[in-house]
Structure formats: C-alpha cells, structure tokens
Amino acid sequence: MEKRKPYLLISNDDGYQAKGLRVLTDALRPYCEMTVVAPEGPRSGFSTAFTAAQPITGRLIASEDGMEVYACSGTPVDCVKLGLNRYCHRRPDLVVGGINHGDNASVNAIYSGTVGVATEGALQGIPSLALSLCNHRDDADFSAMEPWLWKLVKFSLELEMKPFTLLNVNFPIDKVVKGLRVCRKAKSRWTEEVEPCPHPYYPDRFFWLAGHCDELEPEAEDTDRWALMHGYASIVPTTLDYTDYSMLKKLEASLLPDLDS
Numbered sequence: 554m555e556k557r558k559p560y561l562l563i564s565n566d567d568g569y570q571a572k573g574l575r576v577l578t579d580a581l582r583p584y585c586e587m588t589v590v591a592p593e594g595p596r597s598g599f600s601t602a603f604t605a606a607q608p609i610t611g612r613l614i615a616s617e618d619g620m621e622v623y624a625c626s627g628t629p630v631d632c633v634k635l636g637l638n639r640y641c642h643r644r645p646d647l648v649v650g651g652i653n654h655g656d657n658a659s660v661n662a663i664y665s666g667t668v669g670v671a672t673e674g675a676l677q678g679i680p681s682l683a684l685s686l687c688n689h690r691d692d693a694d695f696s697a698m699e700p701w702l703w704k705l706v707k708f709s710l711e712l713e714m715k716p717f718t719l720l721n722v723n724f725p726i727d728k729v730v731k732g733l734r735v736c737r738k739a740k741s742r743w744t745e746e747v748e749p750c751p752h753p754y755y756p757d758r759f760f761w762l763a764g765h766c767d768e769l770e771p772e773a774e775d776t777d778r779w780a781l782m783h784g785y786a787s788i789v790p791t792t793l794d795y796t797d798y799s800m801l802k803k804l805e806a807s808l809l810p811d812l813d814s
Contacts, residue, residue, distance in 0.1 A: 558585050558619070559585045559710055560585065560587070560645050561586070561588075561646065561647050561649055562587070562588050562633065562636045562641055562647075562648045562649070562679075563578065563648075564589070564592075564633055564648075564649075565591050565592070565650060565653065565666075565667060566592065566596045566599060566629045566650075566665065566669070566670070567592075567595055568591060568592050568593060568594045568595050569591035569592065569593065569622060571591075571691075572693065572695070573651060573653060573686065573693065573695060574589070576652055576695040576698075576699060577649070577651060577652045577684065577702060580699050581702060581703060581706060582620060583703075584703050585706070586619045586620065587619070587621075588620075588636055588640050588641050588645075589620065590623045590632040590633070590635055590636035590640055591623070591624060592624070592625055592627065592632060597665075597666055598664050599629055599666040600663065600664050601630050601669045601672050602628045602630060603628055603631050604627040604631050609635065610625070610626040611624070611639065611640070623635070629667070629669045629670045629673075630666075630672075630673045632670070633673040633677075645679055647679065647680050647681065647709055648670065648673070648677075648679050648681040648682070649670075649683075650667040650668060650670030650674075650681070650683040650684065651667050651670075651682075652695060652698065653667040653683075653684065653685035654688060654691065655686075655689040656685055656686070656687040656723050657685040657721060657723060658687075658739065658778055658781055658787060659738055659739040659741045659766065659768075659776070660739075660742055660766065662721055662789075662791070665683070667683050667684070667685055668683045668719075671683040671719040671720075671721070672793060674719070675714075675718060675719045676793065678716055681709075681719040682706065682722065683721045684698075684705070684722050685721075685723045686698055686724045686726070687724065687781055688726045694728075696728075697724065697727065697729060698724045698786075701724070701730070701786065705720075705788075717794055718790060718791065718793070719790075720788055721788070721789045721791050722786065722787065722788045722789075723777060723781055723787045724781075725785065725786065727784045730784065730786050731784040732786070733785065733786045733787075733788055734786070734788070735790075736775060736776050736780050736788065737775055737777070738789050739776035739778035739779070740769040740776075741768045741769055742766075742767050742769070743765070743766055743767070745763075745764045745765065747760050747761070747763070747764075748760060748761045748762075749761075777789050
C-alpha cells in the first residue's frame with residue numbers, strides 16, 4: 554500500500570497571490586497534499602488578531618490534484634480557523650505560515666501575521682512552522698531558500714514538537730545561505746515609530762507608523778539577528794507559554810508569604 558503523503562494547512566499574511574506562497578506550494582507539492590487558505594490581500598502586522606465584529610468570507614480560488622486554494626477576507630488567524638473548521642478534509646499534520654516577504658526575526662515575530670499562522674496552529678495542538686525571507690519586495694528572489702523548504706517541513710513533521718510550540722525560521726537575503734543555525738530570539742524593540750503625515754487641513758491629526766528596529770544586544774552571537782546578518786538561516790523554537798518561571802519561583806518565595814501574613 555502506498556504511504557499517504559503528509560497533509561498541510563498553509564496560510565500567509567501577504568495574500569493568496571503572493572510570490573512567496575507560490576514558491577512554497579510549488580516546492581512542496583511533490584511531497585505533500587495541502588489546503589491553502591490565505592488572505593485576499595496583504596495582512597502584515599496582524600499577529601494573532603481575528604475578526605469578531607463582522608462575518609468573514611471564503612471562496613475557492615483553485616482546485617488541483619493534491620491542493621486546494623481558498624481566499625479569505627479576514628486575518629491570517631481567521632484563515633487558519635476557517636481552514637481547520639471548514640475546508641480541511643482531515644486534521645493537518647503540519648500548519649505552515651509563509652513564505653513571508655520580509656524577516657520575522659527578533660521583535661518582528663511578535664507582530665507577524667506569518668508567525669500568527671503558526672501560533673494558531675500550535676494553539677490547536679498541531680505542529681507548526683513559520684517561514685520568512687529577509688526581502689520585502691513583491692518580486693523577491695527565493696531561489697536560495699527553495700532547496701531547504703521540503704527539508705524543513707520534513708524535519709518539522711518528524712520532530713515531535715511539544716504542545717504549544719512552533720518553529721520560526723528566517724532566511725537571509727543573501728544569494729548563498731551558509732547553513733542553518735538554531736538560535737534564540739534577539740532582544741530588540743521598534744523606536745521612533747510615529748511620523749507626521751502631511752495634510753492640508755489637519756496637520757496634527759494624521760500619522761505614519763514607521764521607525765527603526767533598535768537592537769539591544771548587537772554583539773550576541775547566539776541570536777537569530779546575528780545569524781541572518783552573517784549569512785545563515787535562523788531557526789528559533791518558540792513557546793506560547795508566556796509564564797516567566799524564574800519570576801514565578803521568586804514570587805512564591807518572597808511575595809506570597811508576605812501577602813499571606
């Protein structure tokens with residue numbers, strides 16, 4: 554009996570027409586069956602937002618052997634929810650977000666709709682993977698990343714991830730990738746984020762969100778940001794458990810006895 558192919562649910566935050574999504578599905582189709590549910594247009598920065606105050610729509614874009622593609626009016630998380638509850642013909646073996654146009658390393662992972670896709674998958678108890686390239690252009694060159702895609706999916710399927718975890722993978726813009734490094738997420742923050750948007754009648758009312766990323770530990774060599782800056786792809790195992798266990802022990806040892814007395 555022929556072994557059943559892995560079944561993937563794929564989404565992104567750049568929209569169902571994005572080149573990164575096409576590159577991903579083209580690379581995986583020989584090895585996997587897949588249902589793609591992606592936003593109708595760009596949804597960058599939506600993180601884990603979902604739509605609650607209005608209906609969302611879904612429509613079939615393409616149905617081919619081993620792959621169906623749907624467009625959703627909502628957020629990346631809406632796409633995953635819609636896929637799992639309406640369009641997937643069985644429980645996916647893996648949820649994949651990407652390939653994103655632009656890096657989702659360091660602080661960007663918090664805001665990313667691509668990582669939001671993997672986060673929703675992990676919350677549903679499904680192994681999940683986020684894939685991004687450090688190139689924001691619509692016509693970004695993914696050729697250096699393509700040979701890694703099935704390897705990363707196969708690795709993720711075989712890893713037996715713990716519940717509520719995902720893998721966040723970023724590739725540098727370089728034409729040649731030196732290799733893959735397992736990293737921690739670099740500490741950084743966005744600063745100077747608001748710029749005035751000129752308006753002839755309301756000069757103090759309209760603004761652009763912009764700014765730049767302030768790296769807080771540029772010399773650290775064990776981070777995703779360092780890896781990308783030095784030509785390596787980064788892979789960060791990410792947990793959805795926000796508990797600070799060191800602070801938990803500190804509170805148990807000091808604060809609670811004081812409050813109970």
